[in-house]
Amino acid sequence: MRRFAADRAKRLLFRSLFSSAATPSAPFSSSPAAAAAAAIDSAARSVTVDTINPKVLKCEYVVRGEIVSHAQRLQLELQTKPGCHPFEEILYCNIGNPQSLGQQPVTFFREVLALCDHPSLLDQSETHALFSADAVERAWKILDAIPGRATGAYSHSQGIKGLRDAIAAGIAERDGFPANPDDIFLTDGASPAVHTMMQLLIRSEKDGILCPIPQYPLYSASIALHGGSLVPYYLDESTGWGLEISELKKQLEDARSKGITVRALVVINPGNPTGQVLAEENQKDIVDFCKNEGLVLLADEVYQENIYVEDKKFNSFKKIARSMGYDDAHLSLVSFQSVSKGYYGECGKRGGYMEVTGFNAEVREQIYKVASVNLCSNISGQILASLVMNPPKVGDESYESFDAEKSGILSSLARRAKALEDAFNSLEGVTCNKAEGAMYLFPRLHLPSKAIEAAKAVDAVPDAFYARRLLDATGIVVVPGSGFGQVPGTWHIRCTILPQEDKIPDIISRLGAFHESFMEEFCD
């Protein structure tokens, strides 16, 4: 009898959106969907929207926002009623998540990770038949750097020393300037490292952080969550999303005149969502600006391996600063890197680090202390970060296949970036800057006034309105530009370049067809 009641309770809990409140056989309040109808939001309860931290309410993150929830609903509908929509599948072009769209992981990296996850494999002779010799060798080397070869143990709170040594060596090789392993803090992806810095820097809403507009909304969300003020600086769409020092100066002075203490400058290079790669001279000016104005430079460099144009290359801000003769005494710099992007695209592993230079010992102690409360980042992600910064070299057994995988992915990304850029530019009323790097296109929509009115009529922001219509017509999910910030009165969408190459022509034609009919519907 009890089991029957439990089953019935289970069915009640998983019922549709508008079921009523809990029945006696289901002791708790029903799932969120059902609870929406019930009168549970009483102010008397401790955790309600009226009594939770207001900073949580203020924080927003469109990349996985409203449009994605709607896409998921459509996807469920497609599964239960195939053919109910004018498309067969949902194409998630909202998020930089390459492996969810078919990109393959780098074989060598996965071999090493598998061996480190289950070190007993190294004691078995059959392993050599299934794993490349240099992967086995690298796994041994990594395990030897881990006390007791215990990959399941909490490590040092900054990350395993031997892995930080390897990362520092990789940074030095990349930049031509030394890196100190004790400056490195390994984190569960780059995002937690950004949160840590915001936590340290922001004392109150009087503390401001200069952020590019458009920006990756982790920054706006994190600043809101920590109670600070976002000080926007506008990138110039007409010059390929150029970063002008005069704009930085203007916004800085503006903020200061309002009583805001500007603490740091965020630069995303290559840019997200904009994709521009900064020129060396530009970077030097930025470094000088931070040095002279007493700002911490927060350099988001997670797309450093995603460059698609011949005439630009990645220079880390650390390299630029050191090449100008600046050391720890001159510039406070935090550089963020991740295993989620590049050609490796290992988003689900949550691996990343920040390299912290130019802070005094007392501050570094505090950074360490905050890191220690969480004990350490996941070991597998730490190992992956060390592999990313130290991939196979010429002469290694796996080098050729590794290099083929890497260049295959990067050249494909470059082709897709170009194909989609051209496609957007071919649409009426759409202009799209080149994606020099990163994983996104950020086309500008010159929407007819009729469309803008139609959006207002349903209480929607025009680019969100367009994105929603695009999704409903084609199954393609993009993120409205308003989620990233844009010059007021301009509208954009962010679309990734990540669907597999064979899907691109279809995307382009569906996009074209949708856009044509949209413009026809709303032509002035």
Next chain:
Amino acid sequence: MSPKPLDYESLNENVKKVAYAVRGELYLRASELQKEGKKIIFTNVGNPHALGQKPLTFPRQVVALCQAPFLLDDPNVGLLFPADVIARAKHYLSLTSGGLGAYSDSRGLPGIRKEIAEFIERRDGYPSDPELIYLTDGASKGVMQILNTIIRNEKDGILVPVPQYPLYSAAISLYGGSLVPYYLDEEANWGLDINHTRQSVAEARLKGITVRAMVIINPGNPTGQCLSEANLREVLKFCYQENLVLLADEVYQQNIYQDERPFISARKILADIGLPISKEVQLVSFHTVSKGYWGECGQRGGYFEMTNLPAKSVDEIYKVASVSLSPNVPGQIFLGLMVNPPKPGDISYLKFVAESKAILESLRKRAHIMTDGFNSCRNVVCNFTEGAMYSFPQIRLPPKAIETAQRAGKAPDVFYCLKLLEATGISTVPGSGFGQKEGVFHLRTTILPSEEDMPSIMSSFKKFNDEFMEQYEDYRGYSRM
């Protein structure tokens, strides 16, 4: 040289207030000594694999195969991995949206959350909703997220047991709230007396604090006590009366070393109590792969389950989770494996059970060895470790020792622990890091050193302690007051 853009003075004040002794002064000193070549036994953190506990074979095999799915195409894969491992790897890969390298749903993979809900239902006898289960990079991140959601300002108080695991005090400091302590009863084996809690709430309210939540750690850390059913009922009714959300840290639910009080989840008792309380009390329950007999700390796999939180609050928590995109996928798979271990009849079942039993039996033995060992020492009194992974002996420091410590500018238990470290290499955490009654001193050590090492560790401790007590007990000047 111009002042730095970020110096100690201009740091967020809340960050400065944070203390986390588990990796604080003692640990840093121990690391220094280790670099100088001294042999250190790290018993400062619940980190089983670092002290020789081996990972369970089955989950490591499954995750290794998930890391390298191309192995599944190799005809020789069966030479390295048994068939049930291969099947399970395929199962978890099918739950992902592109393998281990893709961001999952920000709440965690739906398939794994479903497995966890099923586990909770089997464990408690009541259904659980996967939509209310969120996976996190370790339980600590979940605790921090929930506390950040609750705390608005310094007037918001969180009831925390004393002694407590200092993640709670650290997080409350970081988010600018107030810690409202309720003392556990050392004389009653660290029992929870609801009257103390009531008193703490009353005192806090007199100071203008709005008490928002109550934390229970069951089994306790550092104290190890396992709450009785009656206790849990009292706590839940108390939370109902005082309008508190209950935060139930249940990460040690597999670590039980006595048979009188098995683990019962707060959620089960809440459901048992029935209406109206069962529908009113808000509860968040935490679990992890870091403890138990798994000890997979380095994977950073954890979850929290929400009960009776309104839909809009759940939405806000979801929103903040989405800013960090997703918890790490391998850690999620470890969680799935933990709640869904091999079953009787599976190829890997016998080995899995043998490995698990061996670990739990050994932990139980070590809990006894350590408790008895401490109790045999002069001026040391130690409650039995009923659960979790720690021993929290009381060290009755003679007045002369306390004076010497104060003259050295150290808290007395820090002074004692530093001396212990320098003499024996045993790295513990002073009780002041967890909170204790004024003038009563403790240290926390883990029961994790291997069984073979235990006797020598305990005798090493006894030698140091008894000599220390000899040195600092001065009968000539001893006051009887």
